[in-house]
Amino acid sequence: xxxxxxxxxxxxxxxxxxxxxxxxxxxxxxxxxxxxxxxxxxxxxxxxxxxxxxxxxxxxxxxxxxxxxxxxxxxxxxxxxxxxxxxxxxxxxxxxxxxxxxxxxxxxxxxxxxxxxxxxxxxxxxxxxxxxxxxxxxxxxxxxxxxxxxxxxxxxxxxxxxxxxxxxxxxxxxxxxxxxxxxxxxxxxxxxxxxxxxxxxxxxxxxxxxxxxxxxxxxxxxxxxxxxxxxxxxxxxxxxxxxxxxxxxxxxxxxxxxxxxxxxxxxxxxxxxxxxxxxxxxxxxxxxxxxxxxxxxxxxxxxxxxxxxxxxxxxxxxxxxxxxxxxxxxxxxxxxxxxxxxxxxxxxxxxxxxxxxxxxxxxxxxxxxxxxxxxxxxxxxxxxxxxxxxxxxxxxxxxxxxxxxxx
Amino acid sequence: xxxxxxxxxxxxxxxxxxxxxxxxxxxxxxxxxxxxxxxxxxxxxxxxxxxxxxxxxxxxxxxxxxxxxxxxxxxxxxxxxxxxxxxxxxxxxxxxxxxxxxxxxxxxxxxxxxxxxxxxxxxxxxxxxxxxxxxxxxxxxxxxxxxxxxxxxxxxxxxxxxxxxxxxxxxxxxxxxxxxxxxxxxxxxxxxxxxxxxxxxxxxxxxxxxxxxxxxxxxxxxxxxxxxxxxxxxxxxxxxxxxxxxxxxxxxxxxxxxxxxxxxxxxxxxxxxxxxxxxxxxxxxxxxxxxxxxxxxxxxxxxxxxxxxxxxxxxxxxxxxxxxxxxxxxxxxxxxxxxxxxxxxxxxxxxxxxxxxxxxxxxxxxxxxx
Numbered sequence: 001x002x003x004x005x006x007x008x009x010x011x012x013x014x015x016x017x018x019x020x021x022x023x024x025x026x027x028x029x030x031x032x033x034x035x036x037x038x039x040x041x042x043x044x045x046x047x048x049x050x051x052x053x054x055x056x057x058x059x060x061x062x063x064x065x066x067x068x069x070x071x072x073x074x075x076x077x078x079x080x081x082x083x084x085x086x087x088x089x090x091x092x093x094x095x096x097x098x099x100x101x102x103x104x105x106x107x108x109x110x111x112x113x114x115x116x117x118x119x120x121x122x123x124x125x126x127x128x129x130x131x132x133x134x135x136x137x138x139x140x141x142x143x144x145x146x147x148x149x150x151x152x153x154x155x156x157x158x159x160x161x162x163x164x165x166x167x168x169x170x171x172x173x174x175x176x177x178x179x180x181x182x183x184x185x186x187x188x189x190x191x192x193x194x195x196x197x198x199x200x201x202x203x204x205x206x207x208x209x210x211x212x213x214x215x216x217x218x219x220x221x222x223x224x225x226x227x228x229x230x231x232x233x234x235x236x237x238x239x240x241x242x243x244x245x246x247x248x249x250x251x252x253x254x255x256x257x258x259x260x261x262x263x264x265x266x267x268x269x270x271x272x273x274x275x276x277x278x279x280x281x282x283x284x285x286x287x288x289x290x291x292x293x294x295x296x297x298x299x300x301x302x303x304x305x306x307x308x309x310x311x312x313x314x315x316x317x318x319x320x321x322x323x324x325x326x327x328x329x330x331x332x333x334x335x336x337x338x339x340x341x342x343x344x345x346x347x348x349x350x351x352x353x354x355x356x357x358x359x360x361x362x363x364x365x366x367x368x369x370x371x372x373x374x375x376x377x378x379x380x381x382x383x384x385x386x387x388x389x390x391x392x393x394x395x396x397x398x399x400x401x402x403x404x405x406x407x
Numbered sequence: 408x409x410x411x412x413x414x415x416x417x418x419x420x421x422x423x424x425x426x427x428x429x430x431x432x433x434x435x436x437x438x439x440x441x442x443x444x445x446x447x448x449x450x451x452x453x454x455x456x457x458x459x460x461x462x463x464x465x466x467x468x469x470x471x472x473x474x475x476x477x478x479x480x481x482x483x484x485x486x487x488x489x490x491x492x493x494x495x496x497x498x499x500x501x502x503x504x505x506x507x508x509x510x511x512x513x514x515x516x517x518x519x520x521x522x523x524x525x526x527x528x529x530x531x532x533x534x535x536x537x538x539x540x541x542x543x544x545x546x547x548x549x550x551x552x553x554x555x556x557x558x559x560x561x562x563x564x565x566x567x568x569x570x571x572x573x574x575x576x577x578x579x580x581x582x583x584x585x586x587x588x589x590x591x592x593x594x595x596x597x598x599x600x601x602x603x604x605x606x607x608x609x610x611x612x613x614x615x616x617x618x619x620x621x622x623x624x625x626x627x628x629x630x631x632x633x634x635x636x637x638x639x640x641x642x643x644x645x646x647x648x649x650x651x652x653x654x655x656x657x658x659x660x661x662x663x664x665x666x667x668x669x670x671x672x673x674x675x676x677x678x679x680x681x682x683x684x685x686x687x688x689x690x691x692x693x694x695x696x697x698x699x700x701x702x703x704x705x706x707x708x709x710x711x712x713x714x715x716x717x718x719x720x721x722x723x724x725x726x727x728x729x730x731x732x733x734x735x736x737x738x739x740x741x742x743x744x745x746x747x748x749x750x751x752x753x754x755x756x757x758x759x760x761x762x763x764x765x766x767x768x769x770x771x772x773x774x775x776x777x
Contacts, residue, residue: 037598037599040599040602041599041600041601041602042601044601044602044605045601045605048605055632056632058631058632058633058634058635059628059631059632061634061635062630062631062635063631065635131446132436132443133436133437133443133446133447133450134433134436134437135437135446135447135450135451136446136447136450139450139454145758145761146754148757148761149708149712149753149754149757149758149761150712150750150753150754150757151712151713151715151726151753152712152715153715153716153718153726154715154726154746154749154750154753155750157726157730157742157746158742158743158746158750161742161743161746162743165740165742165743346616346617346618347617349617349619349620350619350716350719352619352719353718353719360617360619360620360623364623367627373623373627373628373631374628374631377620377623377624377627377628380620381616381620381624384615384616384617384620385612385615385616388614388615388616389615
């Protein structure tokens with residue numbers, strides 16, 4: 001092995017993160033590290049390809065024998081089964097493809113609402129965990145220990161059983177006027193939505209973009225001139241004023257709807273089915289216990305000196321938290337939060353156990369009816385992979401934005 | 408010595424005054440400031456409201472013996488339901504006349520785990536003891552030596568259920584996933600591109616999908632991959648899925664440990680003339696694994712809980728057998744009791760494991776002990 005080769009190898013190894021292993025060749029070719037490494041890799045690759053080929057060959061034979069047509073043609077056929085809740089129009093006459101989209105949207109619905117609720121609840125619990133009050137600290141740690149040490153599936157079954165044991169609508173529990181708890185689900189007041197409300201939603205999204213742009217502008221001005229301008233009022237204007245104005249201009253109706261008892265059931269309001277509510281509550285309570293620990297660890301990781309230094313600069317307590325401590329704590333909190341959001345999304349697949357029609361549940365019905373197990377599983381596996389990669393890509397981007405900029 | 412420099416004595420705080428008793432200190436932490444007092448009062452109020460309700464339900468108003476009608480009369484929990492159904496809840500559909508076998512199996516299992524927890528007993532003999540014990544456990548459950556030579560009445564795996572299944576799945580899942588995880592973790596840090604890429608693909612693919620999809624793969628698609636006539640037991644397929652899934656997560660934990668080993672250790676091993684496998688086995692892995700014991704145990708706890716997911720593909724673990732009696736028409740309406748019972752069992756196992764990991768963390772890092 002020549003000197004140059006060795007050097008290049010050392011560089012390659014260093015780049016790969018492993019230490020260089022420079023082995024003196026003793027002459028025979030089978031003792032040369034390069035040859036060996038190539039040989040090993042070829043063997044492993046051949047082995048993997050061989051096993052895969054064997055599996056696929058068997059699968060093709062088996063499918064042919066069972067007379068199962070492969071391919072994704074079944075997506076265009078009529079599904080013929082109902083789905084209890086859907087964000088888009090769906091009937092048994094719709095196609096399997098549409099049914100899967102309904103399932104995917106249901107998964108996304110529970111994941112998005114759940115991740116937001118989990119973050120709020122978890123942060124709140126995490127801050128409570130920071131208390132010096134021994135009583136509260138004990139209560140909190142008991143809560144977190146209990147939640148973390150019981151299987152999620154068991155908790156989902158428990159919440160589902162609790163929700164189904166609620167009284168019938170006629171004797172429904174109404175903790176606050178407008179919120180109705182019964183064995184038909186949880187009903188809360190809401191707005192009647194029409195197509196025209198898409199404009200309002202678009203305006204809200206535009207408001208978010210405008211806020212981000214404005215915040216960047218303010219920051220740049222602060223870096224250039226040292227002047228600090230509050231962004232709270234403009235941000236509120238963008239986020240809520242803009243949708244209101246747009247809603248008024250396009251004439252979006254403002255129709256509140258509240259649940260009312262009619263006959264044997266309630267009508268009106270936003271209805272969360274017992275399945276959806278059990279999944280949402282179970283997942284959120286479970287995941288919030290993990291989030292609480294992440295938040296607590298993140299805030300505790302910011303050294304005491306940071307508080308003292310910011311106090312020496314004359315900042316008020318709120319400013320200390322907002323300008324000094326939180327930005328540093330977030331840097332520690334973001335990476336584990338990413339994996340928490342990911343596992344929330346993946347754990348939502350347990351919905352199948354309590355009958356919420358999520359992606360896995362709908363796919364399961366589909367493959368039971370069509371026998372297209374390979375295709376159905378391939379579809380939902382790649383969707384989960386895609387969702388995972390999407391969330392982690394976004395979080396990595398965000399993480400880079402707030403990471404320590406070392407000069 | 409003259410008092411030119413400050414001595415340590417000057418920095419020591421004066422002793423607390425005689426009045427500062429523990430009780431007084433507790434009072435101050437509870438009611439030191441307005442905020443603290445408010446928190447204390449609110450927590451006490453919440454506890455005063457909640458604890459009696461729980462105590463009444465679980466103990467004072469509970470029904471301990473009798474039939475469903477007695478339970479419906481009382482307002483508290485119906486532990487009579489659990490007592491009546493305990494056998495089914497723990498052992499599921501395992502044949503009733505052979506129950507001594509899973510019972511003995513669990514006792515051996517738990518006893519052995521208990522013995523293995525003592526750091527003083529970590530010797531080579533312990534590994535041999537485990538290797539000897541595993542066929543015995545399987546013999547007790549199945550009735551055959553290594554599934555071949557019948558000794559006791561044979562109980563097929565579709566009758567295995569309840570807590571024994573949960574314990575066996577977790578044990579084999581972790582014991583077999585662990586070596587695989589080490590291989591994959593080493594593969595991910597390998598200098599050979601093919602091996603590194605394969606390891607990364609495996610880890611990311613598995614970690615990107617929920618366990619339940621892997622279980623679906625194992626129960627529905629895996630049989631398609633085998634030649635006609637060849638079948639693999641359903642429970643074994645779920646076991647393989649759990650092993651493959653756990654290995655990807657454990658591999659990332661092990662990798663974190665490997666990354667924490669300073670480069671000098673690798674170089675020192677090389678300079679001793681050790682081969683790759685020798686240096687890993689003797690130098691790198693012992694240190695790396697020691698560092699990651701706490702996260703490893705956390706991953707173990709996670710997978711112990713995740714074995715419950717096998718009920719979704721139609722296998723009978725502890726959670727399944729606890730739910731089975733809920734459908735008994737004589738005992739309708741007591742799911743809460745059953746779930747509380749199951750939760751208590753899972754909690755005990757997980758809590759002991761997590762306390763044990765904290766103990767190990769202290770025990771294995773004397774330099775960090777305070």
